[in-house]
Amino acid sequence: MGAAAGFRSSLTLVRKACATCRECDVRHQALCTAMADEHLHRLEDITSPVLLQPNQALLRQGDPCRKVYSLTSGMLRLFTDLPDGRRQITDFLMPGDYLGLVDDDFHSQSAEAVVASSLCAFPINQMELLMDEFPSLRERLHRMARAALRQAHDSQLMLGRLAPLEKLAGFLLMLDARTNHHPHHGRRLQLAMSRTDIADHLGLTIETVSRCFTRLKAQGLIRLPEAHLVEILHEGRLAEIAGIGLSPEHLRLAAS
Amino acid sequence: MGAAAGFRSSLTLVRKACATCRECDVRHQALCTAMADEHLHRLEDITSPVLLQPNQALLRQGDPCRKVYSLTSGMLRLFTDLPDGRRQITDFLMPGDYLGLVDDDFHSQSAEAVVASSLCAFPINQMELLMDEFPSLRERLHRMARAALRQAHDSQLMLGRLAPLEKLAGFLLMLDARTNHHPHHGRRLQLAMSRTDIADHLGLTIETVSRCFTRLKAQGLIRLPEAHLVEILHEGRLAEIAGIGLSPEHLRLAAS
DNA sequence: CGTAAATTTGATTACCTTCAATCGTCGTGG
DNA sequence: CCACGACGATTGAAGGTAATCAAATTTACG
Numbered sequence: 001m002g003a004a005a006g007f008r009s010s011l012t013l014v015r016k017a018c019a020t021c022r023e024c025d026v027r028h029q030a031l032c033t034a035m036a037d038e039h040l041h042r043l044e045d046i047t048s049p050v051l052l053q054p055n056q057a058l059l060r061q062g063d064p065c066r067k068v069y070s071l072t073s074g075m076l077r078l079f080t081d082l083p084d085g086r087r088q089i090t091d092f093l094m095p096g097d098y099l100g101l102v103d104d105d106f107h108s109q110s111a112e113a114v115v116a117s118s119l120c121a122f123p124i125n126q127m128e129l130l131m132d133e134f135p136s137l138r139e140r141l142h143r144m145a146r147a148a149l150r151q152a153h154d155s156q157l158m159l160g161r162l163a164p165l166e167k168l169a170g171f172l173l174m175l176d177a178r179t180n181h182h183p184h185h186g187r188r189l190q191l192a193m194s195r196t197d198i199a200d201h202l203g204l205t206i207e208t209v210s211r212c213f214t215r216l217k218a219q220g221l222i223r224l225p226e227a228h229l230v231e232i233l234h235e236g237r238l239a240e241i242a243g244i245g246l247s248p249e250h251l252r253l254a255a256s
Numbered sequence: 257m258g259a260a261a262g263f264r265s266s267l268t269l270v271r272k273a274c275a276t277c278r279e280c281d282v283r284h285q286a287l288c289t290a291m292a293d294e295h296l297h298r299l300e301d302i303t304s305p306v307l308l309q310p311n312q313a314l315l316r317q318g319d320p321c322r323k324v325y326s327l328t329s330g331m332l333r334l335f336t337d338l339p340d341g342r343r344q345i346t347d348f349l350m351p352g353d354y355l356g357l358v359d360d361d362f363h364s365q366s367a368e369a370v371v372a373s374s375l376c377a378f379p380i381n382q383m384e385l386l387m388d389e390f391p392s393l394r395e396r397l398h399r400m401a402r403a404a405l406r407q408a409h410d411s412q413l414m415l416g417r418l419a420p421l422e423k424l425a426g427f428l429l430m431l432d433a434r435t436n437h438h439p440h441h442g443r444r445l446q447l448a449m450s451r452t453d454i455a456d457h458l459g460l461t462i463e464t465v466s467r468c469f470t471r472l473k474a475q476g477l478i479r480l481p482e483a484h485l486v487e488i489l490h491e492g493r494l495a496e497i498a499g500i501g502l503s504p505e506h507l508r509l510a511a512s
Numbered sequence: 513c514g515t516a517a518a519t520t521t522g523a524t525t526a527c528c529t530t531c532a533a534t535c536g537t538c539g540t541g542g
Numbered sequence: 543c544c545a546c547g548a549c550g551a552t553t554g555a556a557g558g559t560a561a562t563c564a565a566a567t568t569t570a571c572g
Binding site for chain 1: 518519520521
Binding site for chain 4: 450451452462463465466467469470483
């Protein structure tokens with residue numbers, strides 16, 4: 001039910017987002033921030049919309065790079081998988097995030113929709129031309145790449161040195177910080193992704209993720225009215241568990 | 257003894273590297289690649305040299321960002337540490353690598369020399385001006401940030417989803433690939449960093465790292481004439497273990 | 513409502529960590 | 543020159559924790 005509601009609301013957002021860039025939901029968060037209103041049509045001219053259904057693939061690792069994308073609604077997972085089926089989700093993309101920061105010729109990662117999502121697609125070569133013409137655009141993408149790098153570093157710390165409970169606490173706080181920047185629902189946090197996705201992001205098994213949810217619940221730090229709806233009851237203690245050193249950094253990075 | 261020799265040879269490199277940019281060891285690998293010979297003096301004008309002794313700190317997380325650096329010789333470790341002493345080394349920097357890709361105001365990571373190292377320091381504001389004047393410079397830094405992001409993603413996969421033996425195999429191959437880019441010494445690989453550093457990079461304990469070395473040795477994939485000198489005997493099988501073409505039988509073989 | 517999928521919970525196992533001891537190298541001082 | 547101590551690396555034994563295997567429960571969806 002929670003998922004169905006998410007699906008529907010995403011679809012309504014799609015129409016708005018694709019109407020004109022001026023009125024886009026992420027006009028002031030995405031790469032277009034770099035373009036003044038008067039030049040915005042230059043981006044608009046080379047854009048084509050993309051709609052994805054839940055779990056639909058946008059890119060497969062190994063595909064040649066032809067376009068770059070800006071997520072306007074929904075959520076994507078970026079991941080690498082090994083031949084034997086193991087999978088590492090390196091990041092979840094939220095509205096305003098940019099996709100195509102990383103590779104030159106071939107995609108080193110796959111991208112799939114977590115929930116119904118809409119994106120703006122830009123042909124790479126035209127984007128290159130636009131970057132030559134508008135240095136602020138290149139600077140903006142550079143800045144976004146740097147933010148992604150900070151986030152990846154945080155993830156490395158989490159994967160390498162945090163215990164399962166700490167990982168989950170940190171993950172929830174990070175998600176909260178990133179989503180509540182956009183229209184927020186109090187302290188309620190929608191988990192768009194499955195336990196499997198969370199496990200593949202945190203380097204755990206789904207059983208361990210589930211047990212950690214149970215422990216956080218038992219400690220009174222969160223409530224879990226539905227499997228995909230978290231209420232954060234005690235952000236401070238959650239941050240303590242998460243290891244600190246992360247919290248100020250995370251908030252700042254989510255802002256950019 | 258290996259460490260002492262590394263120290264000495266680094267010092268001789270220092271003098272050469274700092275003489276002039278034209279004759280720099282990393283002239284054709286570092287950020288300066290973006291500058292034509294005729295404009296190289298513009299970089300040179302704002303550069304000041306930095307020398308570091310083994311384990312000397314260059315930056316502490318939390319420090320304000322004032323300068324950016326290009327490593328000309330030696331090796332640096334970039335890391336984050338937690339209040340309780342846990343540490344995650346996110347990357348080892350090699351000659352030609354750039355430092356300062358990530359943060360805007362304050363450093364989110366610390367940087368220390370692994371062995372004696374030399375760097376070029378550039379004041380950030382002057383570098384910004386230079387980037388405005390030479391778009392190719394900004395593009396170069398953007399490209400390097402993207403490469404760093406790819407590397408971070410690889411690290412995430414390794415930390416989250418690889419078994420200890422796979423991690424170490426992958427680490428050795430990665431190190432080999434990065435050092436043999438520069439003048440290489442056959443299949444012999446100098447490990448400049450300690451077991452503790454390796455453990456803190458791979459998300460393991462030093463004991464586990466040591467045991468994995470022993471297992472790789474026992475399987476005849478490497479030799480270990482000294483603790484800090486690795487001979488790769490069977491790169492192919494090492495690559496299999498590292499994650500490409502991993503099958504359960506490989507794991508079982510490795511376990512026995 | 514019924515079936516399938518996802519999540520949670522339980523029991524057991526395997527493996528890494530922890531704790532502890534030994535070995536080897538290097539540097540210092542007797 | 544050798545003894546000693548410090549440090550890093552390796553090896554060994556014991557314990558804990560997350561993975562694995564398995565089942566029950568809840569949720570999603572036709």
